[in-house]
Amino acid sequence: MTKRHILGAVALVAFAAVAAAQTPPMTPDIPSTGFDAVTPQADYVRREVMIPMRDGKKLFTVIVMRKGTNNAPILLTRTPYNAAKTTSRNPSQKIEEILPVADAEFVDDGYIRVYQDVRGRNGSEGDYVMNRPLRGPLNHTKVDHATDAWDTIDWLVKNLPESNGRVGMTGSSYPGFTTLMATIDPHPALRAVVPMSPMVDGWMGDDWFHNGAFRQNSYDYLTGQMASKDDGDPVASGTGDRYALWLKAGSAGDYAHAYGLDAFPVARKMAEHPAYDDYWREQAVDRLLAARPFTVPMMLVVGQWDQEDSYGAPAVYRALKPKDKDGRLHLVVGPWRHSGVNYDGSALGPLRFTGDTALQFRRDVMKPFLDQYLKSGAPRVSTPPVLTYDSGRNRWQATAAIFDTKLKPLYLQAGATLDWNRADAAGRDDYVSDPAKPVPFLPRPIDWDSADVWKPWLVADQRFADGRPDVLTYVTEPLAAPVHILGRPMVDLFAATSGTDSDWVVKLIDVYPDEMSAEPRLAGYQLGIGMEIFRGRYVDGFDKPRALEPGKAENYRFELPTVNHSFMPGHRIMVQVQSSWFPLYDRNPQSYVANIFEAKPGDYRKATQSILTGGATASAILLPVVD
Template identity: 25%
Template sequence: MKSTQALRQLSIKFFCSAAVVALFVPVAASRSFAQFNIKTEMVPMRDGVRLATDVYFPESEKKMKRPTVLVRTPYGRVRMGAMLAPFFTSKNFIWIIQDTRGRNASEGVSSSFLDDADDGLDTLNWVTAQPWSNGKIGTAGVSAMGITQFTLAKNPPDSLVCQHVMAAPASLYHTAAYQGGALKRYLIFGWLLDNKFPLHTLQMMVSNTEYNGVWERIDLTPDYGRVNYTIMHMAGWYDMFLQGNLDAYVGIRKNGGPAARDTQLLVIGPWTHMGFLGLGGAKQGDLVYPVNSVYDIFKLPEWFQECLLGRDKGYLRGPKVRYYVMGDVDDPAAPGNEWRTADNWPVHDNAVPYYFHSDGSLSASLPGDAQAARSFVDDPANPVPSIGGANLMLPAGPRDQSPIEGRDDVLVFSTPVLSEPLEITGRIKAVVHFTTDVVDTDIAVRLTDVYPDGRSMLITDGFLRASSRESDRYRVPLKPGQTYQVEVDLWSTSIIINKGHKLRAVVSGSSFPRFDVNMHNGRLIDIRPEPLEEAAKSFRKYASTPQLPDDYKIANTTIHLSKDKPSHLLLPVPAR
């Protein structure tokens, strides 16, 4: 048996989905399961393209009609399917795993999710036409295999009874590709090129810089009303798709069909994407959480037993939301590091302003100075590096930001040492008043938990390309010298900052290579004229090196901190 470390390394290739699978192996080997039989089908789509599909049958009672659990994956069906089949066939399901279009043994050309709504529908219709199907289907998967589920949900057939979606967003544009209007450079280049998707998929991503009809094809948001079944949503506080996960839960509860609104469930843990569910251990980033942060993966088949077989496992009659409140990992007596339940998300709507002050302090007191401000110089040739956060192929999770906090192009605002714990649970926004001397610039805001030893551990962060401040469908240039007020979305968290700690906000004009560098010249993306084939040869070097055009500009940006223009955080602090 391979070591857990070797399996974790192997999991990187499979983009977390196989991280779950690979880390299953030592656990699965210790349990006995029913045997199964397998049949490979080439399932025809409406355009004649055939998709490689493995069907796993329980060995006993072969002629019995059964419900189906389906996974559609771009990462290769064979190894993943065989590893997970025992968990489902032993619970009386038919387990199906399919290579998506153009991937591995499937025919056609991959379009990176653009065909998955139609292909998913055609696959479900094929399943229900088989003599072994009882007409009930559930879908499952993490990351890309969660995205294929949400695209299917845009036009679901009646046979789709439930879904189990982990670490996946409803809208790829807003969460995965252009968060805050800025290209998530390392994620897009890294994932597409490392997984050897056709170059036209990368060209599609970087050429459709505004939200348009292309992105609408893979966005569930406008079609929440078509969802009329139960979904188990699972998200991680440090996951790169976190907010898109939460938005899907909130949107379907509010706008879904009548059978969906009260049957959406949500679980949020202290997990990164590659550390999802804690299956590789309780360490996330540079912090080690208690063992209670690790999710029991054997609950996954139980979910389908309830929604497909009608066996009461306590999910639908239990609390709608289960979330992990993070806390000080060094102090066993500190509050937090516990699971809580709620009837809905968000759990409250209380937003408390914490203001940035010119002396570097952060407090609930409104500034009194009429002219207070602080400035920084933003040089595209020397961007502020990304350290941790909601990443995939870059180091992820809670990591110490102190190496960047002493830079001249970074502004730091800290509370005094807390005399009592401070809980933050919900979505965080930063309202920033700024002036700059270029036609476009970026605002990056990081929120950190400062430990007594000086470590400034990242909680969450947000990013905004200023030209997208008015709309995601078009860009509006800045007028140099004019003051603007913008809102930066730092997404969501749940954490208790312990007494003896500080809360800190870190403001800059870049976070590279997580986000593309703004060249301040009015163009959204600057890619060297060499063909993208050059990027494919060494994507890590390409993705982590700014491509400086001849006309790039250095921005001089001022953040206003006055009574009339008070830049501040809006923190979801529960009312006492």
């Protein structure tokens, strides 16, 4: 065979080999082994595991750490908000890009970051129950969020050789709730927790109700979380003005019937328990924790303008403070919206702060706090019992206490004024509250599905309500000196109604000067500092609803959210009083019905509302004024 023939034969063999190696045209194009987007050049390791619980169910868990991590603490979050998506935020090979922004300081310093889907959500097995109650009267199973956290932590410290065996937990909103639940009969490896804006008591002031008034946007949350095991969508009720939509619907119960929301057991539970009965009391996390020893160091965090869970963190702090004998309990109130601590904290609505206050907190306060309990050889830090941000002076302030300040009454006076001195003469101011024309909680049209609307709504300019005939406004003269409040203001309202039920909405407002060349966007601005609603039928107790006696003055006392704010010279202090806050809160029919979810069109009636001033029935707002 000639050389030419030999080369030709080799070429034919090579061609045949290439042809044989080709992928057949009809080979399925989805890889049978899956595709791992994490390539060798990634600077992290990401693992997905199913962790077994004591009842045999397995919970989907994602473990993320920088390559080369060892002797590392574990920071765990248990969430209903999709652990897989949370830990693959961007298709990147950099760990800080795939994780939430707030995780950067931790994974950059050797922490192992763990996210887990709670039972029954997304990748986890089992049944999902909203805010699954602790084992006991409401939960006759063997499992709850306390046991699931214990079993998860036990597995992590035994199966992660890169860890140092110490675990911390954090999370905001629902994950703040699961963080608190983990401290009930905690695993020994759980050394410190940072619950942020935790869901603590859904009736008193977190998410579902505030002092008995139902928050109607709760329905969108239910469908988004429970329409399926995976993430759902808001109620398909259209995209128009929510005010018009809800007014047309009627009661909250009518709306639920119209859109099939009765299919959700949790919606039925809310409607079946309109008063503060054992269903709510047995779930209240502050009550659960108050009945147990305080053992796990805790830093509670909340935003001053938290539009979803302003109640929980301060309530837990007050419940646990008597048990804190060695200074391991802390409270932080920052100038944030709900969960704003985990994002950019430079501004909220029109307000601008001194830098990124959220980053300042995470880097300079939260991480050193966790480090001392979780990292080997980390220095001890001197964390103040209470850290707040004075939103009038724009500065952080450390203090030893926040709820001990003596309350100073600022009295509502005849002539639409406020004064530190009570008027001797008794008076009254009247307005007509018409359920057919409720006071909106924001200027119309209202689109609470928009993040730009919902997130900063508590700092919205209240001038849209000032001057309405169904809103009473009381205001001081311009201040000659600062008035600094720190703590929880309280409403002390003497009021009567011509109806047999009524809601009372009270807003504490900082009125900016009419001329502000340095900050023209705030000229004349009416900034809500603390605002809250109270359902009148509960004047005798939240578990004792009753019809009000027409024309009889009653004393309504309720708290506003926790604040640190200085009303500066030239500003004025304002109080607004009204009887609806719609459509965020359901309308009170103003005629007593056993269950407002079931109110009929004929139950909704106009009422004349009377606010009493001066004398023995002098209405006031009680302010925690400090030097």
